[in-house]
Structures are given as C-alpha cells and as structure tokens.
Amino acid sequence: MTTATTEVLISGAGPTGLFLALWLTRLGVRVRVADPRSGPVRETRAIAVQARTLEFYDQLGLGEEALARGRHFDRLNLFVRGDLRGAVRFRGIGDDLTPHPYLYILTQDQNEEMLAQHLAALGVRVDWETEVTGFTGDEGGVTATLEREGRVETVRASYIAGCDGARSLVRHVVGVPLSGGTYEQRFYVADVELGGKVREGDVNLVLSGDDFLAFFPMPEPRRHRVVGQLPPGTPEDATFDLVRPRIEADGLARVGQLHWFSTYRVHHRVADHFRAGRAFVLGDAAHVHTPVGGQGMNTGLGDAANLAWKLAGVLRGGNAELLDTYEPERRPFAVSLVNTTDRVFTGVVGHGAAARAFRLGVVPTLLPVLARFGAVRRLLFLTISQTRLHYPDSPLSVGxxxxxxxxxxxxxxxxxxxxxxxxxxxxxxxxxxxxxxxxxxxxxxxxxxxxxxxxxxxxxxxxxxxxxxxxxxxxxxxxxxxxxxxxxxxxxxxxxxxxxxxxxxxxxxxxxxxxx
CATH class of the missing domain: 3.40.30.120 (Glutaredoxin)
Structure with missing residues (x-):
C-alpha cells in the first residue's frame, strides 16, 4: 500500500471530470483523476456542445480546436408520417448574443480526447483502470482508497469531486439520494450512415402515431445519430435489425453502415444535494435526464466551470463560504432542466389518445406558426444554448x-x-x-x-x-x-x-x- 497527496481528487474522467481537472490545473491546483475505464470513450454517446460550453472552451484556449473537430447546424425539421411539416431556423437569431450563434456537434469521444490531450500537455495524466473504492472525510480533507489491478493506494486530498456518473460512488458514500424516476419506455440510439429524405446537416424530428425518431447530424458527412423508442415488449437483447424497418418507414431514410447501437432507459433524477462536506457531485452524478435536448454533457461542463474557480479560490486562502454557493447556483438549474425536458419528453413519447393528439395535431400545427416569430426562436436559442442561465439568487450576485x-x-x-x-x-x-x-x-x-x-x-x-x-x-x-x-x-x-x-x-x- 502506498500513500499520496493532492489538493482535489476527481473520481471519473468523462467530459465533466476532465474539464474540472483542466480548469483547476490552469489555476495552479494539484489534481488527481481516476477512472476505472481503460481510456476515453470510443462511442459517440453525447453529441452536442452548446454556445455556453464553447464560450468556456474559448476561456481555456480550446475553442479553435473544438471548432476544427465538429460541425455546425442551425435548422430543425419536423416530419409527420414521412412528410415535412415545418422547420425552425436559428441562423442569425443569436448573432448579437454570443460568438457562437449556432448549434454545434462535437461528440463525447471527441470532447474527452481533446480534454485529455490538453490535460496531458499540462503534465496531468489520468489514472486509467483505477477506481476510487471509498473515502472518509474530516475537517482537514478526505482520505480515499484507489485500486488498480489489485494494488491499493491511499490518497489524501483537500476535496473530492464525484464526476463518476449516475451510479456515483462519491454520492453513495455521502448518502445523498438521486431523487426522481425512470420512464417506463425503453429507447435506442444508433450511429449510422443514412440517405433518403432526411436532410443532411440538419436535425430531423419524425413523429407518427405511436413512435418518434430524432436524427442528429454527426461531424462526418451522411452520418447521423438516430434516437428512437422501442416497441413495448421488446426483448432486452434487441438488435439494430429490430428497429431498422422503423427508421426506413415512409421512405424517410435508407440505412447504410451501422457504427454503434445501444438500448437504454431514460431517467429524470436530481441529487438532493450537490455538496456534502468536502465532497461534491457534478454531471451525471448530480442530474440525469433525456439526452434528446443536447443538454446533459453541457450541464456537467457548466457544473465544472462553476466549481473549479471556487475550489481554487478557497485552496488559495479565500472564504470557505465560496463553496457554499455551488449547490444553490447549479442545483436549481438542474431541477428546472429535468422538469422541462420531462414535460416535453412525456408529451412526445407518451402513450394514449392525448399523447397521440399532441404528436400529430398540436406539434405540427403550432411549430410552423411559432417558428415565424423571431422572439420565439430567440428564446428557444437562449434556452438551448444555455446563454440564458443566470444566478440571480446567489449570495455572489449583487446590484x-x-x-x-x-x-x-x-x-x-x-x-x-x-x-x-x-x-x-x-x-x-x-x-x-x-x-x-x-x-x-x-x-x-x-x-x-x-x-x-x-x-x-x-x-x-x-x-x-x-x-x-x-x-x-x-x-x-x-x-x-x-x-x-x-x-x-x-x-x-x-x-x-x-x-x-x-x-x-x-x-x-x-x-x-x-x-x-
């Protein structure tokens, strides 16, 4: 058994953990990052970074590289039973709001690779295949155990950050519940090459009597992320062949090569607290919700941007009350986000006559009308881009x-x-x-x-x-x-x-x- 010391121990090297580590390192804070995986993800998983995230990337000097890796899009098309019924264009709507007035595709694997490379360039390497298995806290810090290939190491840190997903060990150790629920429906995600009516470079939402599909453009031409709902009674080991006919229905799409396929259930949960003593939870460890809105990874990165400078300030002699502002600033946004996406998602994927009427009647009727109003499109962009997020009730906010x-x-x-x-x-x-x-x-x-x-x-x-x-x-x-x-x-x-x-x-x- 060996022992080591650091200032902040980060459990989890997904986008949130890597971003937190990078920001802290830039501020001169010593960090240790551990993750049981063998390296950054290879699957695309989360795919969108919003304008506020790109602004944070600009602050850390990553903006140009991020823009060289991904692609823009600024249009959402609505198809009903295979026919184009409306579209929302964002071009020009945020030109005076942000240097990034568009929606942007940069997949999770691309984000993780970029962040890990920049962290390594600063001399910090992630401890891959290393798991934080437990910790205890006292007034002076935390003492954690890390395990790698049967070897145990004890690490003493001033603070621990749980960026370790919905099943967070950090959150479990401090006894904080992840309150909420799980949708009864099961969903699938596929990374495929497509042809057909689906418009290249746009987001395409498809509604039908008992189904919905969402097509998201990927950085590579003709490659799309498809999200859909599995039929009731689908076996747990469902394969892509089961959903392929649903994707190709009404001549909407022609499937080419399949790159990745997975099924999952959608949760809508928020941790009761984001802080317990010297332990913090961020990202999926603090909040989980539907991925369709492109908010999850961005919200985790926002958590990291909020907490990093506060940790650095306190570690350099600042008022410890600064850390008390993390939860009241970030948790209300997470609750609001989960509640909003829950209402919209339930209306889109729900069963029954009311949900069917919403999908096939209300949405196709209202969307083309509302899309004509610049104020509506601007509000939608402000919300999706997270540039509207603010902290009016924080003790840090004055005047x-x-x-x-x-x-x-x-x-x-x-x-x-x-x-x-x-x-x-x-x-x-x-x-x-x-x-x-x-x-x-x-x-x-x-x-x-x-x-x-x-x-x-x-x-x-x-x-x-x-x-x-x-x-x-x-x-x-x-x-x-x-x-x-x-x-x-x-x-x-x-x-x-x-x-x-x-x-x-x-x-x-x-x-x-x-x-x-």
Whole structure:
C-alpha cells in the first residue's frame, strides 16, 4: 500500500471530470483523476456542445480546436408520417448574443480526447483502470482508497469531486439520494450512415402515431445519430435489425453502415444535494435526464466551470463560504432542466389518445406558426444554448447597472479586433467598464490587484444593456458578480473582502487600464 497527496481528487474522467481537472490545473491546483475505464470513450454517446460550453472552451484556449473537430447546424425539421411539416431556423437569431450563434456537434469521444490531450500537455495524466473504492472525510480533507489491478493506494486530498456518473460512488458514500424516476419506455440510439429524405446537416424530428425518431447530424458527412423508442415488449437483447424497418418507414431514410447501437432507459433524477462536506457531485452524478435536448454533457461542463474557480479560490486562502454557493447556483438549474425536458419528453413519447393528439395535431400545427416569430426562436436559442442561465439568487450576485444584474452572464460585446470575452481567458476576477472609468475605480483595482478592462461604449454595448461608465466586477467563470452604476468604494470593498482570495488581498499589484 502506498500513500499520496493532492489538493482535489476527481473520481471519473468523462467530459465533466476532465474539464474540472483542466480548469483547476490552469489555476495552479494539484489534481488527481481516476477512472476505472481503460481510456476515453470510443462511442459517440453525447453529441452536442452548446454556445455556453464553447464560450468556456474559448476561456481555456480550446475553442479553435473544438471548432476544427465538429460541425455546425442551425435548422430543425419536423416530419409527420414521412412528410415535412415545418422547420425552425436559428441562423442569425443569436448573432448579437454570443460568438457562437449556432448549434454545434462535437461528440463525447471527441470532447474527452481533446480534454485529455490538453490535460496531458499540462503534465496531468489520468489514472486509467483505477477506481476510487471509498473515502472518509474530516475537517482537514478526505482520505480515499484507489485500486488498480489489485494494488491499493491511499490518497489524501483537500476535496473530492464525484464526476463518476449516475451510479456515483462519491454520492453513495455521502448518502445523498438521486431523487426522481425512470420512464417506463425503453429507447435506442444508433450511429449510422443514412440517405433518403432526411436532410443532411440538419436535425430531423419524425413523429407518427405511436413512435418518434430524432436524427442528429454527426461531424462526418451522411452520418447521423438516430434516437428512437422501442416497441413495448421488446426483448432486452434487441438488435439494430429490430428497429431498422422503423427508421426506413415512409421512405424517410435508407440505412447504410451501422457504427454503434445501444438500448437504454431514460431517467429524470436530481441529487438532493450537490455538496456534502468536502465532497461534491457534478454531471451525471448530480442530474440525469433525456439526452434528446443536447443538454446533459453541457450541464456537467457548466457544473465544472462553476466549481473549479471556487475550489481554487478557497485552496488559495479565500472564504470557505465560496463553496457554499455551488449547490444553490447549479442545483436549481438542474431541477428546472429535468422538469422541462420531462414535460416535453412525456408529451412526445407518451402513450394514449392525448399523447397521440399532441404528436400529430398540436406539434405540427403550432411549430410552423411559432417558428415565424423571431422572439420565439430567440428564446428557444437562449434556452438551448444555455446563454440564458443566470444566478440571480446567489449570495455572489449583487446590484444592477443598466439591464445587467449581478448573477447574469456577462453580455458579449464585440469590438474591433476581438470582444470583451477575450479578457476572460485570464480565468481571474476582473472589472469591466464601458465608455470610460472613474479614476477612483483604477485606484481600487490597483489596491485589490484586480485587472480593469475599459471598452468603448457603442451600439453593441447599448444593445447588451450595459450602462456607460458603470463598474462590473466579473467572476472567473464569466458571470457578473457585482454591478454598480456609480462607484461605491465601500460596497466594492465589502464584496471583495468577502469573496476575493486572501492571496489577492495580501499582494495587490498595479493594474493598468486596458482600453480596447
């Protein structure tokens, strides 16, 4: 038996665990990542990354590589009994909201490979074929046991993060239930090459009397992810041959090569708590729901982005209360997401006359009408892209200036040569001002060692609801912590004294005004 120490032990090396490890490592935190698998997944599994995830990738310097690996799509087509009945186009609807105004296909295996490579480049290698088998906690940290090929290692860490899926050992050890239920229906997922009426490069939703199909474009041409419902009474060992006729019904698709096929049940569950002492749960360990909306992997990555900088701040001497904000910020979103997808999914896949009427009557009638309204398409994009997610009730969220409130995602403001999001790559607290800054604000930033970025106040800033010459104290994850229309040094001091790390407070450095 050997012993080792680290600052954060991460159980699970899926996208959430790898992303958490990468962000922490970039902040100088020592991490250890263990996973019982032999390496990153080879199946496509989750397939979409949303705009908010791509913004996080940009912060870590992964954005260009992510965009080189996947493909965009901006249209959803609705077929009913083989006939095209409507479409929703997203092109142009989010051009002023995000540098990524589209929906994007980047599969789970691609995400894991990219994240693991960047983590290895920073000197951190995942302990594959290594399982966290248990741990105990005390006031100073956690002591965990890791097993690999019969060898046992004891690891002492300040914190443990459970990124280990729906059957999370970390969640089980701390006794936190994953509350919710499981749909009675069984579903299948297939990765295939297709021809036929299915439109290449678009998402295609197909409804019929007792069935639904969803076709998602994959990064490779003519390759699609197909999600469908298995007929009642289907044996547990069902093969692709059983569902192939359903996919090819009404001449909608012609199946070519099959790359992957699996059956599964869909759960709708959320952990009762996301934190227990020095243990945290993220991703599928904290919430599971239908994969059809393309939200699951993205929500786990959002969990990691939220927790990473907080762990780093506390480990570097910050207020331990910072970690208390993880659950109240992330769990309400998970609950809302599960409830929303549950209602929509039940309407689409349910049995009975009401569900049939919803599939064949309500959806085909309303979708073409609603799709004509830009406000509806914009709201749909904001929701799917997760750029609408905000934390208004968090203790970290204070004040408002213009239309921007504490807890809002920092609005994206492009300017000549870049945007205000470029400053977020520092992964640090920072102050933004638009159209000028009070000299006292520069003095405050110098005293606290916080960078000050001053941007022009033009049409883009005005549309975003930013107020000229106001101060926006921005968190490391790109959300506004404090928004102040007028300089109030006492309020800024009180906020910084509570939430900024002691390391920053103890060693302030001169910080220039950066005009963009």
């Amino acid at each position: 408002h200036a213009g239309k921007v409130r504490g807890g809002d995602r920092l609005p994206w403001v492009p300017h000549r040569g870049g945007s205000n999001f470029d400053a977020l790559k520092s992964l640090s607290w920072q102050v933004h001002a638009y159209g000028g800054a009070d000299p006292e604000l520069l003095a405050w930033c110098e005293r606290w060692g916080v960078p000050l970025h001053v941007f022009p106040y033009g049409a883009a800033a005005r549309r975003a609801g930013l107020e000229p010459c106001a101060a926006y104290l921005v968190r490391p994850d790109g959300y506004v912590g404090l928004a102040a229309p007028r300089l109030e040094v006492r309020a800024l001091d009180a906020y910084a004294a509570r939430w900024l790390t002691r390391e920053v407070q103890a060693s302030p450095a001169p910080v220039p005004v950066l005009a963009h």
